[in-house]
Amino acid sequence: MKRITKLETPISFISSAAVGGYEEKRGPLGNKFDFCDPSDKFGQKTWEIAEGEMGRVALNTALTKAKLSHEDIGLLVAGDLQNQCVASSTGLHSFGIPFVGVYGACSTCTESLMTLSAFMSTSADLTLGAAVTTSHNAAAERQFRTPIEYGGQRAKTAQWTSTAAGAFILGRTHGAVEICEYMPGRIIDGATADGSNMGGAMAFAAADTIINYFNESGESASNIDYIVTGDLGKVGSDVLKEILIKELPGVERLHTDCGLLLYDFSEQDAHSGASGCGTSASVLASHFIPLLNEGKIKNILFMSTGALMSPSSLLQGENIFGTAPLIRLKSTIGEKE
Structure with a gap:
């Protein structure tokens, strides 16, 4: 069975916005974010509500950039790391947009964009959507672990969950940056039950998606500028590259990871790198979409990587499963009509 779906109807990025906190502002991409709150509280009384406010600010910013109203948006696909997508419902309910919630761990950004693209490509009436x-x-x-006041120590393989959000407005039209195909990820056993090494666990799912994409599509690696994973971090990126060197020699040189781009390792103690579903969302919105918009890069394979586990499953000694859905983004800048 083929896994790659080519979009016959053009689905393009109308606008994007990135929101972050204190550490995100300090990172290499901090000046590219639309808004950062150094308190991480976003004017709210709890961290959980603050996360919802981040989503609200990000969506409102993306709408403003696109010169659109929430009433113009036909479908909102959103997700977060809180149980039952509480951050999304708390922060986005005031927009009153028909809603599809996505709870896919750190694969949420790509899953949301893939889901929204699928809806829009098959519905002529759905001309504008948001993720x-x-x-x-x-x-x-x-x-997932312990409150920060507890002061628990992290292993060297552990990552730093980002305080970050990304919002995207998609249109059923040609544009400077388009989603041209997507490929759902499979559920792959990460071969570890170590909750401090989620990057290593997710690497196998990322490798599975990349290998199957090139085998099925027949695409030449020379046509791809970057293979972007969500939050494998240092450990997971090393594992992925080892697999690719063996299975698809040369392809490993295209790899970059949002978890390695968000923080400055010489100045910030992120251990193995950034994690959290806001990592890939904010890096896509602040870094890769602008590069594609300017025509500086032409084609990327974008995969938000997800570690499918819970506190209970880890306590019970169950392995961490991973998934890595893929979307291909292309820049149309310079293309002849």
């Missing part, structure tokens, strides 16, 4: 993804360091620590 929002958020994560918050303190909210995630409280849900």
Whole structure:
């Protein structure tokens, strides 16, 4: 069975916005974010509500950039790391847009864009849609590990959950940056039950998607500028490259990881890198979409990588499964009509 779906109807990025916190502002991409709050609270009384506010600010910013109203948007696909997508519902309910919630761990950004593209490509009436993804360091620590006040020590393989959000407005039209195909990820056993090494666990899913994409599509690696993963971090990126060197020699040189781009390792203690579904969303919105918009790069394979686990599954000694959905983004700048 073929896994790649080519979009016959053009789906393009109308606008994007990135929102972050204190550490994100300090990072290499900090000046590319639309808004950062150094308190990480975004004017709210709890970290959980603050994450919802991040999504609201990001979507509002993307709408403003596109000179659109929330009433113009036919469908909102959003997700976060909180149980039952509470951050998305808390932050985005005031827009009143028909909603599809996505809870795919750190694969949420790509899953949301893939889902929205699929809806829009098959519905002539759905001309504008929005996708929002958020994560918050303190909210995630409280849900998945221990509250930050506890002061728990992290292993060297552990990553830093980003306080970040990305919002995207998609249109059913040709544009400077288009989603031309997508490929759902499979559920792959990460071969570890170590919750401090999620990057290593997700690397196998990323490798599975990349290998199957090139085998099925027959695409030449020379036509791709970057293969972008979501948050494998240092450990996961090393594992992925080892697999690719063996299975698809040369392709490993195209790889970059959002978890390695968000923070400055010489100045920030991110251990193995950034994690959290806001990582890939904010890096896509602040870094890769602008590069594609300017025609500086032409084609990327974008995969938000997800570690499918829960506090209970880890306590029970279950392995961490991973998934890595893929979308291909192309720049049409310079193309002849």
